[in-house]
Amino acid sequence: DQQVKQNSPSLSVQEGRISILNCDYTNSMFDYFLWYKKYPAEGPTFLISISSIKDKNEDGRFTVFLNKSAKHLSLHIVPSQPGDSAVYFCAANSGGSNYKLTFGKGTLLTVNP
């Protein structure tokens, strides 16, 4: 049973426009959420996170929104740049000190010049 779902395998946007990547979760015990970015032949790198006590967190061009009642979060990238082209993974944790993460399958974002 997949607890973190990224239902769009791929997304294509024009440079300068907004990219919106979506993530749904089923485990109500999840209370911390992260987005990772991955380029080919590299390890994932941390992008932005949000705690369940917040509904929005912003870092430069990246904003994550959390809707706990819908068990849904989204990552907004504004404006999108060609260098943002990568696979984006949503991840979640159910608390505790083990920092164990459950990842979604990822969404491939392509930003066209």
Added chain:
Amino acid sequence: NAGVTQTPKFQVLKTGQSMTLQCAQDMNHEYMSWYRQDPGMGLRLIHYSVGAGITDQGEVPNGYNVSRSTTEDFPLRLLSAAPSQTSVYFCASSSAWEQYFGPGTRLTVT
């Protein structure tokens, strides 16, 4: 500061062979973990450790062993490789929610 290092980068094994994937971190992180990434499957947790001498199973532990004798090192052992273990393996470490990943090991089992 090297961060998280993994060796080797690439490996080809025959079915039944054994090998150890090495992972080391120089950030003094207590938490370390191993993931595998398969096409269309995302990252799946194999084993993790919350400190030296403490390990536990993740989502897909079968066929893999780990040990943690030092804070810095967290090797992953394949005792008898199978074609189903063909994958890209990532090691990660953290002291908080943000996990730092190594560059990965691409393993092919024929």
